[in-house]
Amino acid sequence: MPVMRWAHAPSGRRTGASGRVGVLSWARRHGWFVALFAVAAALRATAMLGYRPALWFPDSYTYIVTVMRPRPDLVRPAGYSMFVKLLEPFHSFAVVAATQHLLGLGVGALVYWIAARSAPRWIAVLAAAPVLLDAYQIQLEHLLVSDVLFMALVVAATVLAMRAEPPAVAIGLLLAAASLTRTVGLPLVALVAAWLLLRRHRRKALAMLAAAVLPVVAYGAWFYATYHRVGIIGADGAFLYARTMAFADCARMRPPADLAVLCDARPPGRRPPSQDYVWSADSPLVKLPGITFTAANDGLARRFALLAIRSQPLDYAGATLSELARTFTWDRPVYPDAEVYAAYEFPDRAPPPPVRYPAQVGADFARQYERGDITTAVAEPYAGWLRAYQDLARLPGTLLLAVLLVPPALTVLTAVRRRYGRRAGAPATGGAWLLPWAVAWALLVIPPAVAQFDYRYVLPAVPLACLAAALSSQPASMLKDVHVFIPGDVRV
Numbered sequence: 001m002p003v004m005r006w007a008h009a010p011s012g013r014r015t016g017a018s019g020r021v022g023v024l025s026w027a028r029r030h031g032w033f034v035a036l037f038a039v040a041a042a043l044r045a046t047a048m049l050g051y052r053p054a055l056w057f058p059d060s061y062t063y064i065v066t067v068m069r070p071r072p073d074l075v076r077p078a079g080y081s082m083f084v085k086l087l088e089p090f091h092s093f094a095v096v097a098a099t100q101h102l103l104g105l106g107v108g109a110l111v112y113w114i115a116a117r118s119a120p121r122w123i124a125v126l127a128a129a130p131v132l133l134d135a136y137q138i139q140l141e142h143l144l145v146s147d148v149l150f151m152a153l154v155v156a157a158t159v160l161a162m163r164a165e166p167p168a169v170a171i172g173l174l175l176a177a178a179s180l181t182r183t184v185g186l187p188l189v190a191l192v193a194a195w196l197l198l199r200r201h202r203r204k205a206l207a208m209l210a211a212a213v214l215p216v217v218a219y220g221a222w223f224y225a226t227y228h229r230v231g232i233i234g235a236d237g238a239f240l241y242a243r244t245m246a247f248a249d250c251a252r253m254r255p256p257a258d259l260a261v262l263c264d265a266r267p268p269g270r271r272p273p274s275q276d277y278v279w280s281a282d283s284p285l286v287k288l289p290g291i292t293f294t295a296a297n298d299g300l301a302r303r304f305a306l307l308a309i310r311s312q313p314l315d316y317a318g319a320t321l322s323e324l325a326r327t328f329t330w331d332r333p334v335y336p337d338a339e340v341y342a343a344y345e346f347p348d349r350a351p352p353p354p355v356r357y358p359a360q361v362g363a364d365f366a367r368q369y370e371r372g373d374i375t376t377a378v379a380e381p382y383a384g385w386l387r388a389y390q391d392l393a394r395l396p397g398t399l400l401l402a403v404l405l406v407p408p409a410l411t412v413l414t415a416v417r418r419r420y421g422r423r424a425g426a427p428a429t430g431g432a433w434l435l436p437w438a439v440a441w442a443l444l445v446i447p448p449a450v451a452q453f454d455y456r457y458v459l460p461a462v463p464l465a466c467l468a469a470a471l472s473s474q475p476a477s478m479l480k481d482v483h484v485f486i487p488g489d490v491r492v
Helices: 012-029 031-048 056-067 077-088 094-113 121-133 135-142 145-160 168-179 183-198 202-227 235-246 295-311 313-328 338-342 356-372 382-390 397-419 432-450 455-472
Strands: none
Touching: 012 031, 012 235, 031 121, 031 135, 031 382, 056 077, 056 135, 056 356, 077 145, 077 397, 094 135, 094 145, 094 356, 094 455, 121 135, 121 295, 121 455, 135 168, 135 382, 135 455, 145 168, 145 183, 168 183, 168 202, 183 202, 183 235, 183 432, 202 382, 235 295, 235 313, 235 432, 313 397, 313 432, 397 432, 397 455, 432 455
16 A cells, blocks of 8 residues: 555644655665765766866767757757757756766666665665766766767666566657667667567557657658658768778679779778778768768768678678677777777866867857857866876776676576575576666667777666666566655655
């Protein structure tokens, strides 16, 4: 039965006192998490004080162009731009950064909340710690890029899909929003649908698919009306081409004449990182007439890439695994180049203004949005504290791999012990960890398979990997209705 003590309280004062007692009682029971959350909030407040109003990445300016001139972009969908557009009445990129910090805190709290329902609280605290304390996560939240919003949408959709009675429409809309924020969200729709079917939620799977597909189709109609092209971006062929240039050998592929113009005579070991084949003036694709992402150029790049994959499937697999392996290194080597690598570090001075014309246009629009200067002001000592903290506090890739190996390892260990009677009668580890674990792997594998590895692409997978490890640590079943304590000691 629900507990509703407030209904019998004779006065508002009694109800308020009961609420305070309930909150204090909760805080005592979850003291370690409260302390962790307070530290995480203080670190984010330090970022707000140290780097005002926010930090800029080369992609940031393109997003702002779409904010101020709403239309589909050829390279990235407009979901993040619409998020920034919603905050436009504040005319402050500091508000955008603060909102992203709140999303990061919210994801950490959600991981703890779900993990603590089936695992010891100390394990739940450990599961929430990386997203709350990782310095690169905090820096990413302060960057004007789409990844934090994408992470929050995917984690929320995954958690809802794990419930005993998953809200199909809400899950679908969250995944649609994620897909229109970063296209890597599209395969997750199929993954979550498979999960719902596995749990025999056939109708919910269909409802989720409808809720996810309809917004994407509507966006695709807008994209088609703008460019007369089918899709939600116009650069997937170019990025896949860039991926295959790590191994593509035209002597083996024997491309037709129209595709041969995209060949690179240099051996793979002497070629630049994949991103250069999309952005560098020396790229065979960039040298083609017209902009890189015209329908003709992108279609040509896609045909070349698919021919390379068909001709050299093992080389493609090897190149993908080689890029994926960068995720799991202990240290953090410079990649793909010094400029991009430096953008993920808290700087010691204000970054220079953009030099490329499209970014300059974005900077002009950004000044209109801010109604003032957008130059990042580096304020000491707060910025220095964060730089020192970033030298120490991060989740090494090797440790992330260990976290990802925990769920299957514990499942196998439990099965072996039950098989040989070492823990006779012990319940088997539940399957609640499977979905966040699979989504985490998808987020890590897809970018190296279709484009390239990037450090910021790793971070959205971390909270899901940690949640999966926490859920696998104890016998568990599918998540049931969540009990939430609110002031007045009302359990709903």
